[in-house]
Amino acid sequence: MPTARTHPHTHAPLRRRALLTGALALTGALTLTACGSSDPADSGASGTTRTVKTAMGDVKVPKAPRRVVVLDTAELDSAITLGVRPVGATHVEAGSGFPDYLPKDKVSGIKDVGEMxxxxxxxxxxxxPDLILTSKIRHAAKYDQLKAIAPTVMTETTGYPWKxxxxxHAEALGxxxxxxxxxxxxxxxxxxVTQAIGGRAKAERTEVNVLRFIEGADIRLYGDQSYIATILKDVGLGRAPIAAKAKDGFSYDLSPEKIDLADxxxxxxxxxxxxxxxKETQTTRSGxxxxxxxxKTGNVHTVEDELWIQGIGYTAADKILDELRRDLTPKR
Structure with missing residues (x-):
């Protein structure tokens, strides 16, 4: 069963903030009532609905949803990739606003509806909204409140099963x-990209690790059951043996004193x-x-966390492919 660790930007130290109180939840429900929508599932522009199979069971969604709210970066990436500008979206805890890798003209005007x-x-x-997109691992506890606002489509988890x-997401959005x-x-x-870096055989011989320095936590080395690992696999890149030690296939945690295990x-x-x-500063200054x-060979590449780890979608993946090509193509 997937856990919260499945998602690349979830970790306990940065999540120790006050959760939404029951009073606010009740207020939210009352606000909905004030909006006068007796049956959100029937609020689609076309007046008709479709049934979508979700992690929470069958959900009726508008045939052509026009006011979509997304509650995580994966859902935001999916919507933008498919040409849908949500009316609302959340932001991740360590930052504000929406990921910089997304085109500014595509996210302008989206209302920030709080921390993810x-x-x-x-x-x-x-x-x-006439549709809400999120995942069970993120907001299962809020499902009843969310579906009272609008039809809510949840995937089971996020990260690895992004495809x-x-x-x-595409089915729900029509x-x-x-x-x-x-x-x-x-x-x-x-x-x-595979061909640019030397072909399939060369890619397989190139072993790659992806490390994430996380405020308040150990250093994370990503295993094969992670979003970024699927992209490396699509290019045909090899993985260092330590990646196979990842807990639940997701990640292997390291202290600065054991960073050499990631070499x-x-x-x-x-x-x-x-x-x-x-611990980034401490680690990268160590012997x-x-x-x-x-x-020593100059093959450590610093990448943007919100793209490589938080993005979780095809728009992010395409940009990551471009960076892999840039960094791994043999210099002539």
Whole structure:
């Protein structure tokens, strides 16, 4: 069973903030009532609904939803990728606003409805959405409140099953044809990157690790059951043996004193939160770090956390493919 660790930007130290109180939840429900929507499932522009199979059972959604609210970065990426501008979206805890990798003109005008793990139900209800997208692992406890506002489509979890989740998002948004085109373009893009870095055999011989320095937590090395690992696999890149030790296939946690266990041909690293509090500064100044093979050969690449780890979608994946090509293509 997936846990909260499945998602790349979930960790306990940064989530110790006050959760939404029961009073606010009640207020949110009352706000909805004031909006005068007796049956949110029937609020689609076309006046008709479709049934979508979700992690919470069958849900009736508008045939052509026009006012969509998304409660995590994966759902935001899916919507933007499919040409849908949500009316509302949450932001991640360590930052504000929406991911910079998304086109500014595509996210302008979207209402920020609070921090991802603590969405503001009143703000969501005030937007009068006709569809809400999120995941069970994120907001199962708020499902009854959310579905009282609008039909709510939840995937089981986030991160690793992002491709399956994207298909469900597309189904809920009425964008299946567009989704097929996105998937086809992505596969072709991944193959071009494979060829650019030397072909399938060369890619398989190149072992890669992805590290994340996290404020208030251990250093995370991503295993094969993670979003970023699926992209590495699509390109055909090899993985260092330590990745196989990842708990539940998701991640293997390291202290600065054991960072040399992460050494391999190539390392991509990101930081979530304050570099000093995330042990990044301490680790990268250490002798262990400086003596690692990837460091000595200049094959450590610093990447943006919100793209490589938080993005979780095809728009993010395409940009990651471009960076893999840039960093791994042999220099001539």
């Amino acid at each position: 793990m603590n969405p503001n139900l009143e703000a969501i209800a005030a937007l009068k 399956e989740n994207f298909r469900l 964008k299946r044809a567009e989704a097929k085109k996105v998937i086809t373009r992505y596969r072709a893009h991944a193959e071009r 391999t041909d190539v390392i991509f690293r990101s930081t979530y939160g304050d570099p000093k509090k995330s 262990l770090w400086k003596n690692m093979r990837a460091v």
